[in-house]
Amino acid sequence: MRRNSLAYPLALIAAMVAIMSVGELGMAQSLLLGILMYVILAQAVNILFGFTGYLPLGLGAFFGVGAYTFAILVTSHNWEVASAIVIALLMSAGTGALIAPLTRLKGPYYGISSLVMQFVISAIIVNLPREIASNVTDISLVRIYNPNLTYVFALTGFAVALAVTYYVKNSKYGLAFRAIKDDEQVAAMAGVKTARYRAIVSVVAAVLAGYAGIVYGWFYGFLYPEAVFDITIPTLAIILAIFGGLRTVLGPVLGAAVLYTVQVHLSGALSGAYILLWVPIFAVFLILIVLFLPHGIMEILHKRFPSLRTLLQ
Amino acid sequence: MSLLVCDKVVKRFGGLAALNNISIRIEEGERVGLIGPNGSGKTTLFNCITSFYKTDSGRISFRGREITNLPPNKINYAGINRTFQIPRPFSTMSVHENIITSKHFGGKEHDVFEPDKLLDLVGLKGKSSVEARQLNVQERKMLDLARALVTEPRLLLVDEVTAGLADSEADNVANLLLSLNEQYKLTLLVVEHIMRFLKRIATRTYVLNHGEMLFEGPVEDALRDDRVVQAYLGQEMEA
Numbered sequence: 441m442r443r444n445s446l447a448y449p450l451a452l453i454a455a456m457v458a459i460m461s462v463g464e465l466g467m468a469q470s471l472l473l474g475i476l477m478y479v480i481l482a483q484a485v486n487i488l489f490g491f492t493g494y495l496p497l498g499l500g501a502f503f504g505v506g507a508y509t510f511a512i513l514v515t516s517h518n519w520e521v522a523s524a525i526v527i528a529l530l531m532s533a534g535t536g537a538l539i540a541p542l543t544r545l546k547g548p549y550y551g552i553s554s555l556v557m558q559f560v561i562s563a564i565i566v567n568l569p570r571e572i573a574s575n576v577t578d579i580s581l582v583r584i585y586n587p588n589l590t591y592v593f594a595l596t597g598f599a600v601a602l603a604v605t606y607y608v609k610n611s612k613y614g615l616a617f618r619a620i621k622d623d624e625q626v627a628a629m630a631g632v633k634t635a636r637y638r639a640i641v642s643v644v645a646a647v648l649a650g651y652a653g654i655v656y657g658w659f660y661g662f663l664y665p666e667a668v669f670d671i672t673i674p675t676l677a678i679i680l681a682i683f684g685g686l687r688t689v690l691g692p693v694l695g696a697a698v699l700y701t702v703q704v705h706l707s708g709a710l711s712g713a714y715i716l717l718w719v720p721i722f723a724v725f726l727i728l729i730v731l732f733l734p735h736g737i738m739e740i741l742h743k744r745f746p747s748l749r750t751l752l753q
Numbered sequence: 754m755s756l757l758v759c760d761k762v763v764k765r766f767g768g769l770a771a772l773n774n775i776s777i778r779i780e781e782g783e784r785v786g787l788i789g790p791n792g793s794g795k796t797t798l799f800n801c802i803t804s805f806y807k808t809d810s811g812r813i814s815f816r817g818r819e820i821t822n823l824p825p826n827k828i829n830y831a832g833i834n835r836t837f838q839i840p841r842p843f844s845t846m847s848v849h850e851n852i853i854t855s856k857h858f859g860g861k862e863h864d865v866f867e868p869d870k871l872l873d874l875v876g877l878k879g880k881s882s883v884e885a886r887q888l889n890v891q892e893r894k895m896l897d898l899a900r901a902l903v904t905e906p907r908l909l910l911v912d913e914v915t916a917g918l919a920d921s922e923a924d925n926v927a928n929l930l931l932s933l934n935e936q937y938k939l940t941l942l943v944v945e946h947i948m949r950f951l952k953r954i955a956t957r958t959y960v961l962n963h964g965e966m967l968f969e970g971p972v973e974d975a976l977r978d979d980r981v982v983q984a985y986l987g988q989e990m991e992a
Binding site for chain 2: 615621623627628629630633635
């Protein structure tokens with residue numbers, strides 16, 4: 441059964457490779473890339489929030505560290521893309537480890553303090569000395585612009601994010617994370633080394649979010665702190681994950697595919713002064729989801745198509 | 754060497770001493786009661802032993818090794834586990850997941866208790882895939898008990914396991930605890946309000962009152978002791 445359920449995500453990835461190999465798709469490719477990026481972010485939300493109970497309002501901290509480390513190394517230091525990626529991921533992991541003690545806080549206290557950390561980290565990056573980053577407020581990555589390679593990179597991240605979630609769901613990590621979510625003291629009494637698992641979840645989510653940040657920087661090519669650390673990025677990732685279905689492997693994929701597409705078209709249709717109207721629209725939508733569909737669209741699919749259980753688990 | 758020794762344990766909340774110089778000593782294989790009126794510090798002592806609370810002063814040692822304020826997971830590894838007065842299962846997990854989590858992270862090498870066998874022993878066999886939050890209070894208590902036992906503790910701290918149970922259910926629990934004590938030399942420290950149950954389970958008892966040690970000795974003597982009766986006055990002391 442388990443082997444079977446892994447086959448579907450693999451088929452999905454194969455289909456995406458096929459789409460890419462068709463060639464230049466312009467708008468469609470850009471949309472797909474956005475979806476892939478948000479799936480990676482939504483899986484970070486899934487692991488941190490869905491499994492372990494930490495609402496990551498400040499997920500943008502890791503996203504920004506990934507994007508800026510990558511961009512600064514490539515522009516100010518003329519690094520190769522590959523080595524810049526490795527260091528950017530390591531920096532994201534380090535940030536996750538640094539912020540891990542925040543997981544001592546629960547519920548809204550974690551959410552708010554992680555958001556504050558995002559402001560702190562964006563302030564640090566904007567004020568980096570010139571020897572480290574020659575120009576932080578307006579970075580251009582046109583030198584390394586390569587949409588096809590970026591797409592492969594994003595697709596790899598997508599596959600890794602799914603694999604990580606699948607592993608968490610079906611291993612002792614999932615049990616430890618969920619035990620911490622339900623009752624951390626009792627989890628410790630049951631033998632879970634809670635501090636260790638809280639650190640692990642923080643680092644894993646940070647690496648995933650940092651990966652998404654690299655995708656963002658590499659594909660869009662222009663980095664402004666206001667855009668990279670925009671609070672709507674983690675917020676949207678949280679909405680996508682909840683809408684799709686937390687603690688499932690495919691929920692965040694469906695959530696991102698559906699809602700990100702809606703968001704792109706909505707903000708396209710609401711051009712000009714009204715472009716940000718999608719935010720309140722999504723906010724209302726999120727309230728409705730939480731009230732009437734707390735387990736996301738995966739729950740509907742579960743009930744409608746019981747025969748697809750292996751796929752949907 | 755005694756199994757558990759609490760030496761002058763103090764726990765304060767603000768200016769109030771919830772435990773004031775409490776000393777107890779339990780030998781391996783013993784069955785010991787811990788009673789006292791509401792708010793006398795029974796659960797607080799459990800919380801200090803398992804590091805759910807930080808002990809302010811005094812020393813707790815287990816098998817000769819100091820365990821004061823070690824994190825709960827290390828208390829578990831040392832060989833102590835507990836149940837809760839108000840049950841605290843992992844509520845979004847199934848009964849089975851509750852047990853295997855505890856088994857996986859807290860199980861010892863001996864493998865005395867198999868998860869399925871344990872669920873059978875506590876009467877939850879048919880509920881294996883039920884989410885814990887859907888259980889009633891009695892079932893949750895039994896899940897607490899099974900989750901503690903699966904870690905194969907040498908000392909089990911049982912916090913009012915019979916409250917809310919029917920007499921026949923309480924008898925089953927008593928039989929289970931007694932048989933575990935007999936077969937595996939599982940040492941028991943039992944907080945209990947039902948004296949009939951306490952008399953069956955415990956051979957001797959400690960009595961706490963306002964965080965002070967009021968009495969220690971055989972259960973029968975405790976129930977006849979003037980100070981103990983005085984402490985319970987105005988409160989129901991269930992026969």
